[in-house]
Amino acid sequence: MPGLNGHGASTDDGNETSGGWQRLDSDLLWRSLKTPAAASEPSESPAPATGSGDAPAICPMCRGAGWYTLDVRVRDPRFGVLQMCDCLRQRTQQQASAQRTDRQLAHLDTLQTTLREESSTMAMATFDSFRLNRPLAVSVTWCGVAVSQAYQANYLATALAAMQAYAANPVGWRMLIGPTGSGKSHLAGAVWSALRERGVPVLAATTEGLLRCLRQGIADHTTDDRLDTMQHVDVLILDDFGVEHRTPWALEKLHAVIHARAEANRPTLLTGNMPLDRLQPLTSSDPITDEVRMRWERMSSRILWRCGAEMLLIASDIRRHHGSGQQACPGV
Numbered sequence: 569m570p571g572l573n574g575h576g577a578s579t580d581d582g583n584e585t586s587g588g589w590q591r592l593d594s595d596l597l598w599r600s601l602k603t604p605a606a607a608s609e610p611s612e613s614p615a616p617a618t619g620s621g622d623a624p625a626i627c628p629m630c631r632g633a634g635w636y637t638l639d640v641r642v643r644d645p646r647f648g649v650l651q652m653c654d655c656l657r658q659r660t661q662q663q664a665s666a667q668r669t670d671r672q673l674a675h676l677d678t679l680q681t682t683l684r685e686e687s688s689t690m691a692m693a694t695f696d697s698f699r700l701n702r703p704l705a706v707s708v709t710w711c712g713v714a715v716s717q718a719y720q721a722n723y724l725a726t727a728l729a730a731m732q733a734y735a736a737n738p739v740g741w742r743m744l745i746g747p748t749g750s751g752k753s754h755l756a757g758a759v760w761s762a763l764r765e766r767g768v769p770v771l772a773a774t775t776e777g778l779l780r781c782l783r784q785g786i787a788d789h790t791t792d793d794r795l796d797t798m799q800h801v802d803v804l805i806l807d808d809f810g811v812e813h814r815t816p817w818a819l820e821k822l823h824a825v826i827h828a829r830a831e832a833n834r835p836t837l838l839t840g841n842m843p844l845d846r847l848q849p850l851t852s853s854d855p856i857t858d859e860v861r862m863r864w865e866r867m868s869s870r871i872l873w874r875c876g877a878e879m880l881l882i883a884s885d886i887r888r889h890h891g892s893g894q895q896a897c898p899g900v
């Protein structure tokens with residue numbers, strides 16, 4: 569073992585150190601520093617927990633300090649370098665997640681208040697008030713397909729059961745499409761009501777209302793915060809998708825919301841009057857450039873990727889209160 573002296577010390581290979589530097593034996597140095605247990609030499613038994621029996625035990629790696637040093641030789645570049653303990657890293661991540669959740673909930677309350685008028689109809693909807701025995705037209709034509717009364721009744725029952733299941737376990741994406749007045753917004757509102765009763769963070773609005781909310785944020789520089797909440801809220805419900813006025817700016821923001829939620833597979837429910845392949849990228853007079861078209865195609869692709877297939881709800885317009893006649897799909 570190398571010795572110590574006041575001027576120089578023998579190295580492992582027998583050579584003398586130069587410049588009058590003292591070389592400390594690593595074992596002696598470890599004993600003098602009295603460092604916590606290192607990653608390579610954890611304590612044989614964790615320190616006892618303090619307080620009640622439910623209190624967590626002190627981390628045996630860092631003994632509650634949150635940091636430790638590695639048991640390496642003095643010449644190792646990692647010698648004396650503090651290492652963050654996994655327990656501290658986990659606590660830091662949990663605190664950051666909690667702070668982010670608090671911010672999102674605050675923004676969510678503000679957004680839902682802002683969107684109150686846009687979602688007033690959905691806010692009053694419940695599954696109990698959804699009428700399966702409502703008057704139905706003898707035949708309804710939607711997007712070139714004629715549907716009889718019996719099939720309309722079947723669509724209503726199937727959609728109700730599917731939305732009840734989604735409200736009970738909102739996992740993945742759903743897209744409910746059909747003619748105006750078939751009951752899509754009512755079912756979306758019923759899902760929203762059921763989730764709110766359980767305390768699930770959920771945001772619901774028409775797609776046009778969502779875009780208008782983002783535009784309003786330009787004035788007070790809150791557009792990014794609003795967009796972030798729409799991207800990360802636990803459940804997002806977009807009613808009347810495809811009816812919104814789509815400019816290049818609107819398409820950009822809508823794509824940002826859809827892309828972020830699709831990549832993370834955050835639960836999302838959409839309703840619309842038309843299949844995606846019948847919609848145009850823009851409804852404004854702006855030119856449809858290659859960039860605009862590609863953005864629309866990417867967004868549509870992500871929706872279908874997550875939804876799997878659009879769910880149909882084809883029934884006559886309940887607002888017309890008639891039992892016969894035909895309806896045509898708008899634009900068809």
